[in-house]
Amino acid sequence: MAQVIQDKIIDENLKWSQINQDVIRSMQAPGKAYWITFAVCVAMFLTAVAAEIYQYKVGMGAAGLNNPHMWDMYIATFVFWIGMSHAGTLLSAILHIIHAQWRKPIYRFAEAMTTFSLMTAGFFPMIHLGRVWNLYWVLPYVSDRGIWPNFRSPLVWDAFAISTYLSASALFLVIGMIPDLAILRDHTKGWRKKFYGILALGWRGDDRQWRNFRKTYMLMACFLIPLAISVHSIVSSDFAMSIMPGWHVTTFPPYFVAGALYSGCAAIMTLFICLRYFFHMEEYMTKNIMEKTTKLTFAIAMVWTYLNLIEFASTWYGHNIYDKEVLISKATGPYAVVFWTMIICGSVVPFTLCFQKLRRHMPTMFVVSLLLQLGMYVERWMIVAPTLSQAHQPHQWDVLWAPVVQWAIVFGSFGWFALLFLVFVKLFPSVSMYEVKELTFHLQHEAEEEKWLADQEKHATPEGAREKPVTGRPGLEGA
Amino acid sequence: MTQLALVIDLNVCVGCHACVTSCKEWNTSGQAGPMPDDNPYGADPSGVFFNRVQTYEVGSFPHTETVHFPKSCLHCEDPPCVPVCPTGASHKREADGIVLVDYDKCIGCKYCSWACPYGAREFDEHSQVMKKCTLCVDRIYDQTLPEQERKPACVMACPANARIFGDIHDPDSQASQMIREQQGYALMPELGTQPANHYLPRHIRRGSDDSA
Numbered sequence: 001m002a003q004v005i006q007d008k009i010i011d012e013n014l015k016w017s018q019i020n021q022d023v024i025r026s027m028q029a030p031g032k033a034y035w036i037t038f039a040v041c042v043a044m045f046l047t048a049v050a051a052e053i054y055q056y057k058v059g060m061g062a063a064g065l066n067n068p069h070m071w072d073m074y075i076a077t078f079v080f081w082i083g084m085s086h087a088g089t090l091l092s093a094i095l096h097i098i099h100a101q102w103r104k105p106i107y108r109f110a111e112a113m114t115t116f117s118l119m120t121a122g123f124f125p126m127i128h129l130g131r132v133w134n135l136y137w138v139l140p141y142v143s144d145r146g147i148w149p150n151f152r153s154p155l156v157w158d159a160f161a162i163s164t165y166l167s168a169s170a171l172f173l174v175i176g177m178i179p180d181l182a183i184l185r186d187h188t189k190g191w192r193k194k195f196y197g198i199l200a201l202g203w204r205g206d207d208r209q210w211r212n213f214r215k216t217y218m219l220m221a222c223f224l225i226p227l228a229i230s231v232h233s234i235v236s237s238d239f240a241m242s243i244m245p246g247w248h249v250t251t252f253p254p255y256f257v258a259g260a261l262y263s264g265c266a267a268i269m270t271l272f273i274c275l276r277y278f279f280h281m282e283e284y285m286t287k288n289i290m291e292k293t294t295k296l297t298f299a300i301a302m303v304w305t306y307l308n309l310i311e312f313a314s315t316w317y318g319h320n321i322y323d324k325e326v327l328i329s330k331a332t333g334p335y336a337v338v339f340w341t342m343i344i345c346g347s348v349v350p351f352t353l354c355f356q357k358l359r360r361h362m363p364t365m366f367v368v369s370l371l372l373q374l375g376m377y378v379e380r381w382m383i384v385a386p387t388l389s390q391a392h393q394p395h396q397w398d399v400l401w402a403p404v405v406q407w408a409i410v411f412g413s414f415g416w417f418a419l420l421f422l423v424f425v426k427l428f429p430s431v432s433m434y435e436v437k438e439l440t441f442h443l444q445h446e447a448e449e450e451k452w453l454a455d456q457e458k459h460a461t462p463e464g465a466r467e468k469p470v471t472g473r474p475g476l477e478g479a
Numbered sequence: 480m481t482q483l484a485l486v487i488d489l490n491v492c493v494g495c496h497a498c499v500t501s502c503k504e505w506n507t508s509g510q511a512g513p514m515p516d517d518n519p520y521g522a523d524p525s526g527v528f529f530n531r532v533q534t535y536e537v538g539s540f541p542h543t544e545t546v547h548f549p550k551s552c553l554h555c556e557d558p559p560c561v562p563v564c565p566t567g568a569s570h571k572r573e574a575d576g577i578v579l580v581d582y583d584k585c586i587g588c589k590y591c592s593w594a595c596p597y598g599a600r601e602f603d604e605h606s607q608v609m610k611k612c613t614l615c616v617d618r619i620y621d622q623t624l625p626e627q628e629r630k631p632a633c634v635m636a637c638p639a640n641a642r643i644f645g646d647i648h649d650p651d652s653q654a655s656q657m658i659r660e661q662q663g664y665a666l667m668p669e670l671g672t673q674p675a676n677h678y679l680p681r682h683i684r685r686g687s688d689d690s691a
Contacts, residue, residue, distance in 0.1 A: 060587070
């Protein structure tokens with residue numbers, strides 16, 4: 001039975017007090033580099049605000065949005081951010097229910113990424129509205145003006161899907177943090193103690209609380225998985241429900257979900273490396289965990305590539321002349337550079353993840369993760385722009401390269417996301433302390449068991465071999 | 480059910496744009512107005528026109544011909560722009576089959592123009608709402624006008640009588656008769672939108688295999 005000892009996910013001899021100290025250290029006293037990054041992010045965000053004010057005053061023409069280019073980069077960026085949000089759910093919920101231990105040190109920041117990328121994505125449907133002040137008309141509320149949303153519209157589905165997903169993922173993030181917040185309450189002073197005291201909701205870490213906590217967490221995880229899948233399917237139906245060439249495709253929902261998981265995993269790789277270096281989390285964000293994340297990313301990249309090729313093939317061999325023309329124009333037309341960037345970054349670059357040496361080389365992985373994200377961003381843009389540039393009617397044919405206003409708003413959205421993330425890492429633990437403790441506890445006992453079994457084999461007695469050491473319950477008394 | 484529509488005879492359209500200008504004149508001063516007309520003589524003019532004439536060169540040299548193709552909203556019987564509207568501003572009237580936008584309800588999300596495969600939707604960058612051909616709904620029911628003038632402005636203006644207005648569900652209407660007799664066709668019927676506006680194909684072919 002001697003199981004091959006896997007490479008350790010993290011060092012099992014990590015002291016629990018050490019874990020507390022390391023995580024609390026990462027949350028205190030922001031340095032100069034932090035404030036400079038913070039200022040840059042604020043500047044980026046303010047650029048977007050200025051661009052939005054300008055667009056609001058002048059009209060959508062400022063962003064170049066009129067027939068035939070109606071949403072352009074705004075919708076592409078919206079899909080990108082929504083996609084990003086899926087990786088958090090993958091790591092925290094899907095890997096939770098299949099008991100993948102390696103997710104434990106890294107799922108917290110991925111979950112935060114989910115919430116923040118949704119908070120970023122939510123802006124884009126608002127920004128592209130002509131009369132943004134009437135935004136609330138897509139919500140069903142009783143009024144005497146006879147305004148009631150049209151529930152057949154995918155935009156209304158979007159509004160419901162995103163608000164549900166945002167509230168559910170934020171709740172999941174907060175619930176999962178409760179034991180950690182209690183640790184912070186017990187280890188901090190001043191306003192932080194009060195702040196974490198309120199958020200910890202009177203957590204004492206007794207059996208009943210743990211039991212309820214585990215049930216709630218599992219329930220939320222089970223709720224979140226179908227929700228995440230449905231959200232991106234709904235986003236894909238924004239496109240698939242229209243009869244435009246290149247969009248009216250039945251494979252769009254799975255294609256979008258695969259793309260979402262893909263770009264999300266790439267984003268996790270980027271943030272993983274950032275946290276590892278800037279917050280000195282080498283002991284938690286280990287190279288072994290990075291390897292597992294990259295393998296997962298590679299698998300998803302291949303699924304995405306497959307779905308992409310299938311879409312091309314069904315268009316190529318299909319009889320729809322409009323679809324085929326759009327496909328040809330993607331590969332050879334004015335957007336060909338972008339198309340081939342997508343193919344190279346999305347389907348070729350992931351093959352670097354096949355090599356163990358590269359997988360364990362963090363600077364390479366950082367560059368690769370950024371390339372993958374670039375590939376996935378332009379993929380979204382390639383869905384939007386070529387179809388609008390070459391719709392059914394020749395009079396609609398037009399090529400648009402986004403004007404400055406669009407770029408500024410898209411650029412600012414990255415600033416806004418980074419800003420939220422920077423605030424998060426200083427206010428909340430970006431590594432789950434109690435789950436890392438559980439992990440070390442499990443690993444210790446696994447090691448003990450291995451040792452015991454090895455001893456038994458040495459001086460084997462038939463009766464003794466059947467007994468196993470009591471492994472005990474996982475470390476519940478972390479808080 | 481009544482389905483009002485335009486029947487456009489491509490044999491006689493000379494591409495004079497009288498329908499375009501009269502449409503703009505009527506609608507810019509009506510309920511849909513004002514309709515912007517930015518930078519009209521510049522390099523990159525933009526503006527709202529409910530009716531546009533597209534001119535195509537068809538065939539290959541020397542057997543070519545010029546086809547003028549007037550196009551406005553086709554008032555589809557199954558319009559793809561209606562179900563996608565989040566606020567219900569885009570709607571199809573049951574009484575006469577006209578597809579309209581309620582400008583008060585429109586939030587300018589432009590989703591309908593995504594959904595329309597004919598590119599018939601026109602976004603007004605000044606009032607930030609979507610607009611489109613109304614089939615001159617504020618004219619065809621106007622009791623103060625003499626009965627023979629209760630037609631869309633484009634129909635009234637056409638010097639060649641290329642535009643016929645009527646109910647295509649009424650087999651006795653002039654519009655239905657012309658569709659029947661001259662093999663009138665709908666634009667891109669394969670999309671299943673069932674456009675109400677019809678085109679009468681060119682019959683005179685000057686040695687070319689291609690025709691509009």
